[in-house]
């Protein structure tokens with residue numbers, strides 16, 4: 461459990477609560493099965509909850525990596541690219557881009573380091589991860605809010621965000637975040653959103669209103685389920701217009 465926590469488990473309370481609820485249901489059905497004829501439904505509920513919790517953990521530690529590897533395999537990333545990762549957390553996506561850059565390129569990750577969104581989330585922790593991977597020359601992290609990016613207009617070739625935007629509420633704030641992403645992205649730069657939480661249509665409509673070309677939009681199967689198919693992961697790859 462400690463290893464999982466250190467690795468950066470997304471929304472750690474969710475799978476813990478699912479698994480606890482599932483185990484409680486199983487224990488109660490074993491204790492009370494003689495007195496309660498519908499106990500098989502409680503067993504079923506318990507198993508669903510435990511499976512949901514385990515699927516969530518799998519998506520967090522393995523599934524989202526598979527998703528990002530599949531996205532990156534479709535991209536051409538010039539080695540001098542300037543990359544910005546919004547809500548970088550432990551730097552999963554930041555590091556994947558940084559590994560593809562030369563010293564002329566750079567990947568910057570920003571975050572507010574919320575521990576409820578990812579376990580062991582801190583600036584120092586992610587700085588240490590970058591150091592361990594020997595990527596300090598091409599990757600840096602800093603504390604900043606997605607809603608107020610401390611960068612000049614049209615600075616980045618790629619603006620990416622992984623499972624961070626759904627944490628921003630309400631919808632107007634998410635729209636502001638996308639407008640900020642748009643501001644710092646170069647004309648014809650690439651914006652990549654990977655997220656969960658039923659906001660795909662909302663993101664697509666903001667991007668289209670800003671003149672973006674949608675290159676790819678996809679919803680993933682069990683590899684991206686956060687407990688079950690009712691909470692799946694989707695991706696949008698979009699290209700900024702020539703003139704913004």
Ligand SMILES: C[S@@+](CC[C@H](N)C(=O)[O-])C[C@H]1O[C@@H](n2cnc3c(N)ncnc32)[C@H](O)[C@@H]1O
Nearest residue numbers: 547548549552571572573574577605606622624
């Ligand atoms: C679920 S984690 C995902 C982290 C990482 N992108 C990944 O895929 O592993 C969401 C991240 O978004 C960050 N976050 C949430 N709201 C933010 C905001 N307004 N500005 C910057 N970061 C934010 C959280 O602190 C957290 O690190």
